[in-house]
Amino acid sequence: MPHETPKVDLAGMREQTGLTRREFARRLDTSHTNVNAWEKSGWIAKTEFLAPAASILGVTIEDLLGLPKKRSNPIPGGKLGQAFTQAARLPRSKQQQISALLEAFVDQHEAKAS
Numbered sequence: 001m002p003h004e005t006p007k008v009d010l011a012g013m014r015e016q017t018g019l020t021r022r023e024f025a026r027r028l029d030t031s032h033t034n035v036n037a038w039e040k041s042g043w044i045a046k047t048e049f050l051a052p053a054a055s056i057l058g059v060t061i062e063d064l065l066g067l068p069k070k071r072s073n074p075i076p077g078g079k080l081g082q083a084f085t086q087a088a089r090l091p092r093s094k095q096q097q098i099s100a101l102l103e104a105f106v107d108q109h110e111a112k113a114s
Contacts, residue, residue, distance in 0.1 A: 006066030007042025013057045013064075014039070017078050027056050042066075055085050 014024050014035075021039070025032040028049055038044045044053060044064060054061045058081030062068075076084070087098050 008064060008066040010035075010042065010044070010064075011039040013059055017057055017082065019056070024053075024056065028052055056082065058082060058085075 014021065019027075021035050022032045025035045028035070030049065034045075043066070044050055050061050050064055054064055057064075058077030087095060090098070
C-alpha cells in the first residue's frame, strides 16, 4: 500500500507572508505555473525547492511536507522571519550591527513597559 503525503495549504502559507504567486515563484527561480500546480496539489513536486520555499515562507520543511511538528521553529514566520533569514546571510560584522540595533530597541521597549 503506497504512503500518501498529506496535502498542505501552500497558498495559505504564501498569502500569510504577503507574497503573490508570481513573487514567490520569482524568489524560488521557477515559474508561477509551477507554484500554481503545487498549490492545487497541496505539495511541492520537486525536492530541490523545499528548503528555499520553507525559508521564504518562514516555515519548516516538515510543515511543507505536512508532517507533525517535532520542535518549535525558533525563527518567526512572515516578514520578520524573512528579515532574520536574510540577516543570517550577511557577513558577521553586519550581523553584529543588526544584533546591537535590535538589542537596543528591545531594551528601550522593555524600559518603557516597566
